Amino acid sequence: MIILGAVAPLGISGYWLRFITFIFMWIGLAGSLNLLTGYTGYLDFGHVAFFGIGSYGTGVLMVKLGMPFFPAMLISAVLAGFLAIIVGIPTMRLRGAYFAIAMLAFAEAMKQVVLEFDGITGGGNGLSLPIYTNYQFFYYAMLGTVLLLIGTTYGFENSKFGKGLMAIREAELAAEVTGINTLYCKLIAFGISAFFAGIIGGIYAYWMTFLYPGDTFSVLITMRMIIMAFLGGAGTLLGPIIGAAFLATIEEILWAEFKYTYLIIVGFIVVFVVLILPRGLVGLFRQRILAR
Amino acid sequence: MTKNFGNLIALQDVDVVLRKGEILGMIGPNGSGKTTLFNVISGIYAPLSGEIRFQGQAITNKKPHMICRLGIARTFQIVQPFGQMNLLENVLIGSMYGRGMPIETGRNKAEEVLYFVGLKDKMYLTANEVTTEDRRRLELARALATEPQIILLDEIMAGLTPAEIEEALKLLYEVNRRGISIFMVEHIMKAVMTISTRIIVLNYGQKIAEGSPKEMAENPEVIKAYLGDRYV
Numbered sequence: 001m002i003i004l005g006a007v008a009p010l011g012i013s014g015y016w017l018r019f020i021t022f023i024f025m026w027i028g029l030a031g032s033l034n035l036l037t038g039y040t041g042y043l044d045f046g047h048v049a050f051f052g053i054g055s056y057g058t059g060v061l062m063v064k065l066g067m068p069f070f071p072a073m074l075i076s077a078v079l080a081g082f083l084a085i086i087v088g089i090p091t092m093r094l095r096g097a098y099f100a101i102a103m104l105a106f107a108e109a110m111k112q113v114v115l116e117f118d119g120i121t122g123g124g125n126g127l128s129l130p131i132y133t134n135y136q137f138f139y140y141a142m143l144g145t146v147l148l149l150i151g152t153t154y155g156f157e158n159s160k161f162g163k164g165l166m167a168i169r170e171a172e173l174a175a176e177v178t179g180i181n182t183l184y185c186k187l188i189a190f191g192i193s194a195f196f197a198g199i200i201g202g203i204y205a206y207w208m209t210f211l212y213p214g215d216t217f218s219v220l221i222t223m224r225m226i227i228m229a230f231l232g233g234a235g236t237l238l239g240p241i242i243g244a245a246f247l248a249t250i251e252e253i254l255w256a257e258f259k260y261t262y263l264i265i266v267g268f269i270v271v272f273v274v275l276i277l278p279r280g281l282v283g284l285f286r287q288r289i290l291a292r
Numbered sequence: 293m294t295k296n297f298g299n300l301i302a303l304q305d306v307d308v309v310l311r312k313g314e315i316l317g318m319i320g321p322n323g324s325g326k327t328t329l330f331n332v333i334s335g336i337y338a339p340l341s342g343e344i345r346f347q348g349q350a351i352t353n354k355k356p357h358m359i360c361r362l363g364i365a366r367t368f369q370i371v372q373p374f375g376q377m378n379l380l381e382n383v384l385i386g387s388m389y390g391r392g393m394p395i396e397t398g399r400n401k402a403e404e405v406l407y408f409v410g411l412k413d414k415m416y417l418t419a420n421e422v423t424t425e426d427r428r429r430l431e432l433a434r435a436l437a438t439e440p441q442i443i444l445l446d447e448i449m450a451g452l453t454p455a456e457i458e459e460a461l462k463l464l465y466e467v468n469r470r471g472i473s474i475f476m477v478e479h480i481m482k483a484v485m486t487i488s489t490r491i492i493v494l495n496y497g498q499k500i501a502e503g504s505p506k507e508m509a510e511n512p513e514v515i516k517a518y519l520g521d522r523y524v
Contacts, residue, residue: 160388160395163377167385170374170419177334179360179390179438235376 017135021207023248024142025200029221030228030240031149032196037226038235039156040189041169042092046103048221049110050080050194054201055216056114059127062206064120069132073202080198081191088190092183095172104219111217126212129205138207145199146241152192153237165189169235231273233280242281306499308475308492310442315464315474317488317505319481321517325497326477327369330444333475334366335359347441360390365435366444369477371427373419373434379406380415382430383437390438402437409433409463425456429463436467443467445476449483457483485509493517 012020033047057076061067067075091102114121121127156162164185167175176182205211224247232243250269254262277284306329310316318326331337333344335356344352351359360366365386374382383405387398406412409429414422419430428448435443449460457480464487468474478484484491485505493501493508495517501508508514 160398163381163385163395164389166377166381167374170376171372173336173356174368174372174374174434175385175389176356177336177360177366178386178434179357179392180385181355181357 014135017139019248019252021135021139021142023245024139024146025204026224026228026244026248027241028142028145028149028200029197029225030232030244031146031153032193032200033222033225034229034234034236034240035149035153035156035196036189036193038229038239039162039165039169040186042186042190043096043100043226044103044193045100045219045222045226046105046107047193047197047225048217048219049103049107050084050197051201051204051221052107052110052114052213052217053080053083053194054198055205055211056121056127056201057198058202058205059129059211060120062129063127069202069206073199073206076202077195077198080201081195084194085187085191088187089183092186092190104222107217107219107222111213114213114217121213122211124213126210129209129211131209132206135207138203141203142200145196145203149196150237150241152196157237161185161188166235227270231270231280233282236280236282239280239282246281306494306497308499310473310475312441312473313468313471314489315468315476315487317484317491318475318477318494319479319484319491319508319514320494324494324517326494327446328497329494330366330446330475330477333359333444334364357389360438360440361392363439363441364444365390365438365440365442367428367431367435367446367448369446369450371424371431373427373430375420376418378416378418379411379422379430379433382419383433386434386437387439390440398437401439402433405433405437408436408466425452428452428460432463432467436472440472442473442475445474445478447477447479449478449480461487 029051033044036047037043054073054076057079058069058072061072061075062069087103087106091099091106094102115123118124156165164175164180167178167180168182168185172182201216228243228247229240230243231247232241233239247266247270251262251266254265258265273281306325308316308329318329320326328337332339335351335354335358338353342352343350346362346364351362354362374385380399380402383402384395384398387393387401387405388395391398391401393401403412403415406415409432411426411429411433414426419427422430432445432448445464449457452460461483464474476484476488488505491503491505491508492499493511493514500513500517501511503511
């Protein structure tokens with residue numbers, strides 16, 4: 001699989017390269033949300049904020065300070081992680097819908113910040129980045145990030161830290177009285193999760209070469225991350241990968257066939273899958289294996 | 293030595309002393325503040341006034357996870373298992389976080405405790421898949437895995453059959469024999485009267501009586517609180 005992923009872009013057309021790079025991007029975003037939401041149970045309706053911070057951070061550092069791509073992206077991703085921890089200190093004391101709403105507001109606030117400081121960010125006119133057309137580079141950058149993310153998720157599955165997060169998800173009060181510093185664990189998970197969203201945002205910015213606040217901080221990006229993670233199976237290693245690949249592929253096929261109605265069909269498929277598979281596509285495979 | 297190792301607990305005007313190695317029972321009508329007292333001791337609520345001391349050290353405003361790590365574990369009246377995790381992982385949380393063990397030694401400890409409470413055979417089932425009685429055992433196992441000095445048990449026998457209560461009592465005697473002090477809330481009188489070395493009675497948030505099980509059964513204040521004035 002990895003070898004196939006490594007050599008694939010050499011032999012495929014521009015369309016397929018772009019398509020697969022997008023799938024990696026969505027696997028990365030759904031996976032970053034999964035690190036937080038899947039393991040701690042905190043549903044983040046503003047996760048796009050960290051994608052946006054990664055994007056705009058990279059853009060501003062490259063355009064205004066003439067920084068090369070890699071350091072600009074890394075600094076922005078660290079900033080996204082750091083901001084998540086700062087925002088998390090008050091909001092992670094909230095549970096359930098309250099945390100989700102607070103984060104939704106945070107993402108909107110970040111969009112307004114970008115619009116307001118138009119001297120630096122370009123505001124409503126958007127921000128143009130240096131153009132770089134080596135699309136194989138973006139393919140490998142996204143793939144590399146996804147592999148790093150899979151490694152991190154695997155670590156969550158099998159480590160003391162990850163088990164602690166799951167305990168928080170299952171029964172937070174019991175986790176706390178069993179010796180887990182729940183606030184600290186949640187904040188670290190949030191920071192790691194936002195860091196990955198920031199990396200993806202940075203790569204996306206350089207790839208697209210143009211950023212616009214309304215698109216980069218769109219709540220629809222958050223929704224897609226959530227749908228993909230839950231469609232595949234939140235709190236599992238493979239869930240976001242399967243969910244993102246599945247949804248992106250379905251959309252691409254339907255979009256080619258039904259240009260105007262494809263979103264309606266996609267909507268029905270999502271509702272259908274969620275209704276019959278409450279534990280996601282991964283849950284279906286698990287049941288099959290257990291049934292044998 | 294026993295005296296020096298004592299633990300003083302004060303909540304408003306409730307004073308409780310739990311001595312090392314004893315089994316202290318707490319009874320009282322519904323809403324008399326028993327669970328609240330546990331929540332204050334374990335750091336979930338901060339007391340309005342007063343102080344909680346453990347081994348001579350004030351622990352009044354410590355967070356629940358710190359109190360657990362210091363050696364005070366608890367169970368919940370309404371069991372709170374980590375539902376989608378298996379029993380081994382549930383107990384592993386106790387040994388890893390409550391006692392600071394790395395995952396490998398934590399696992400050994402968890403298996404030992406699961407064996408002790410009789411759940412070793414089921415350790416790969418998730419907590420959602422086992423019976424209520426097993427979940428109560430699990431609750432106890434998770435607390436024991438933190439290797440506590442004191443364990444606070446909030447009605448762990450509620451809803452059990454007489455045979456299961458016998459089992460539970462044996463288990464608690466064994467826990468106590470291993471040097472763990474027990475402070476338990478229990479509504480099942482036969483059980484709490486049998487096992488406790490001392491009993492305190494709460495009513496309307498106040499301690500109305502304290503003494504041996506026999507004294508409590510004959511105390512007019514206690515009878516009044518439970519049965520009303522006419523029975524005194």
